[in-house]
Amino acid sequence: MGRFEGDRTPETVEYEPASVKDLLVEMKDTAELLIDLSYSAVLHQSTDIAREVLELEHKMDVLQMRARMSLMLAARNPNEAEQLAPVLGVIAGADKISDAAGDIAKVVLEEIGLPDAMRGALSEAVELLVRGTIAEGSPYSGRTLQDIDLESETGVRIIAIRRADEWILNxxxxxxxxxxxxxxFRGPEASIPDVHETATEEAYVADEPIEPDVSDLERAVDSIVxxxxxxxxxxxLAYGSVLFDAEELAEEVSNLEVEVDALQSRFEAWTLRAAREADDPVALRGLIHLGVATEVISDAAVEITEGVLRDLDVHPVVELAVKESDEIITRTTVDPDSDLDGTAIHEGVPETSVSTSVLAVRRPGEGWLVGPDIDTVLQAGDVLITKGTRTSAAEFADRAA
Known part of the structure; x- marks a missing residue:
């Protein structure tokens, strides 16, 4: 098996004075970008995006080593050591996510078989995300993102930039x-082609839709999605639990991990059954790889919450890091007679013009509603855990007041 562009001999990492907070921000943003890129690489069978995943995985290895070095120097007494111990869980969790994303990318790079049905299902589960190189003659070249105002004009965001070997994650x-x-680029399917062509001076070619055709395979694919x-x-939710020191959210993370474990068992059974009907059973190997890597991501989430579940005071540096990352997690209470009172949520997305996702709803007397398919009507007094850009978070908070 040949080496890939992203596979490198581990470099020597020397200690450099660095803010633990800045390292955690970068690790969180990198981990979340890795999840997006790895599944998009599978969806589009894109070796280019898969190689970007391996580049980022290498970056994460360096970040986690520097973060550990900084933590070792930061603990000056037993009290600080107790506060910093959960930070190691956050670092380890982000690193595990990075490794899992790399394994997902290698499904594409190593040409491990993957059925067309998987791509067909992922197209509905993955927000459209594409990679493009800015052309010298592009109207975007040499201009700031504020000047271009891409998100307001098209709904498309530039979520990361690689400039030679350096990444701009935020x-x-x-x-x-x-x-x-x-x-x-990330954004609505209708807007991506024009933005891509304007940026790269190359036409964007969308994938042809693919329909599942084997019943047991459909069940396996549905499970992994x-x-x-x-x-x-x-x-x-793991990052939210740390940010708000919310044991209830940490417990929900554990519940989700148990559910993912159960799904993986059913997924493996259906994949083996599907192999009996497949013309080429070897083409299902990629599904097994995806299942294992996806389960590792849920395990990593539990590791991030370890300090909260053990009732340890997490160092304020983690709270600051979560608040300053690319997409931020916020807690908002719906006030009586606010714009959100009576607003419907469908599949975690509120019926507003604000691009914010609702991760969880705590309703007085009813407990938590958690899941990517939350369907409810918001009521005054609901406490919402949401995720979005800083701009959307501010607009959402205004609507809740």
Missing amino acids: PGPTTTLCPDDVAI LMKNLSELAVD
């Missing part, structure tokens, strides 16, 4: 796009 309004920048959704939710 591009802000003052970030300037340069020729040859590799940009990762649900595993993916629950694992991503578990990661989001």
